Amino acid sequence: MLNLYGMSLSEIEVLFERWGEAKYRARQLWEWLYDKRVFDFDAMTNLPKALRIRLAAETTLGVLSIAAEQSSYDGTVKRLYRLPDGQLIEAVLMEYDDDRRTACISTQAGCVMGCVFCATGQMGFSRHLSTEEIFEQAVHFATYLAEKGERLSNVVLMGMGEPFHNYEASLAAIHRLMSDLGIGARHITVSTVGLVPEIRRFAEEGLQVRLAISLHAATDEERAALLPVNKRWPLADLLDACNYYIHKTGRRVTFEWAAIAGENDTPEQAHALGRLLRGMVCHVNIIPLNPTGGYSGDPSSNAALDEFIAILEGYGVNATVRVRRGIDIDAGCGQLKAKIAQQGE
Numbered sequence: 001m002l003n004l005y006g007m008s009l010s011e012i013e014v015l016f017e018r019w020g021e022a023k024y025r026a027r028q029l030w031e032w033l034y035d036k037r038v039f040d041f042d043a044m045t046n047l048p049k050a051l052r053i054r055l056a057a058e059t060t061l062g063v064l065s066i067a068a069e070q071s072s073y074d075g076t077v078k079r080l081y082r083l084p085d086g087q088l089i090e091a092v093l094m095e096y097d098d099d100r101r102t103a104c105i106s107t108q109a110g111c112v113m114g115c116v117f118c119a120t121g122q123m124g125f126s127r128h129l130s131t132e133e134i135f136e137q138a139v140h141f142a143t144y145l146a147e148k149g150e151r152l153s154n155v156v157l158m159g160m161g162e163p164f165h166n167y168e169a170s171l172a173a174i175h176r177l178m179s180d181l182g183i184g185a186r187h188i189t190v191s192t193v194g195l196v197p198e199i200r201r202f203a204e205e206g207l208q209v210r211l212a213i214s215l216h217a218a219t220d221e222e223r224a225a226l227l228p229v230n231k232r233w234p235l236a237d238l239l240d241a242c243n244y245y246i247h248k249t250g251r252r253v254t255f256e257w258a259a260i261a262g263e264n265d266t267p268e269q270a271h272a273l274g275r276l277l278r279g280m281v282c283h284v285n286i287i288p289l290n291p292t293g294g295y296s297g298d299p300s301s302n303a304a305l306d307e308f309i310a311i312l313e314g315y316g317v318n319a320t321v322r323v324r325r326g327i328d329i330d331a332g333c334g335q336l337k338a339k340i341a342q343q344g345e
Helices: 009-018 024-035 049-058 120-121 131-146 165-177 196-203 221-227 233-250 267-277 304-316 336-344
Strands: 065-071 078-084 088-095 101-105 108-110 125-128 152-155 186-192 210-214 253-259 282-288 317-322
Touching: 009 024, 009 196, 024 196, 088 108, 088 131, 101 131, 125 165, 131 165, 152 165, 165 186, 165 196, 165 233, 186 196, 196 210, 196 233, 196 267, 210 233, 253 304, 267 304, 304 317
Parallel strands: 101 152, 152 186, 186 210, 210 253, 253 282, 282 317
Antiparallel strands: 065 078, 078 088, 088 101, 108 125
8 A cells, every 4th residue: 555645746646647647636635635634535526536446445644543542631632653563652732722733743663862751761762763654643633633623833853752863754754844734944843862963963954943952950960860862972062062053043942851859940950050051042941740650750849940940040041831731641752652551561
């Protein structure tokens, strides 16, 4: 079966030519898939019935199947997808009051980076996803929203896996998000734990895509205890690469900070972070920790975070607390897969 979501318009034109169909039929199909976001061949009414029957028989719209789905009281939808080889990946759709509809998608099945507080990091690495497997996660949410008269507005590569460890496929998926789904570059965010060579490489791509860095600690000793990647690329190297990215793109960098009660939410940590980032064109996105079974930390209190932000402001470093979404449905990266795996055992 041919996966239409893995084909370009020109490839579909070649396919239709081989089938004896007019070239413009490929454009019609493309509009159904990516402009109207329709998933059902029978609904593609301007295509001849014989062509629709053949499409249903010889092609498929993607390779992902839903293994589990959860919906939150706040509108968040989390899906666990099964790939053809049996691997499981997660994707989350988050709805916000300002009409943003954001898909958080995965780039790998599992992750090799081993961040201690992350459910995905705790389960290890299985394999990279293909460009089509990454892109399709966003397509399915775009189609889901279109059925409700809504539009997918933002995409973050911040789900399972390290996007820059799967650089080529992640970059190709970003280009397809822009060209095929019409998501603007400034509405796409790629998150990395800090692969320094790839940050520099990404700076050279000439994209206006947002870059987010998983920071979580302000000293090498403390960061290495949470993120093993810091042993290879310490903070000095990481910040040097971030400044290079800012210089090349004119874009600010977002630093992700998983706030862990009593560990990295203290005034001492706030002062250390303020000194580290002072003068940099950046923003700190504070995310109260999503508890996981493999890590004993707890999320920070509102009072601790208020003090933390006030200290950063004294250094001229802007910070906000990200609204937590889907807490009641294990929306944190890797949590649903871990739960399903535990139930299976």
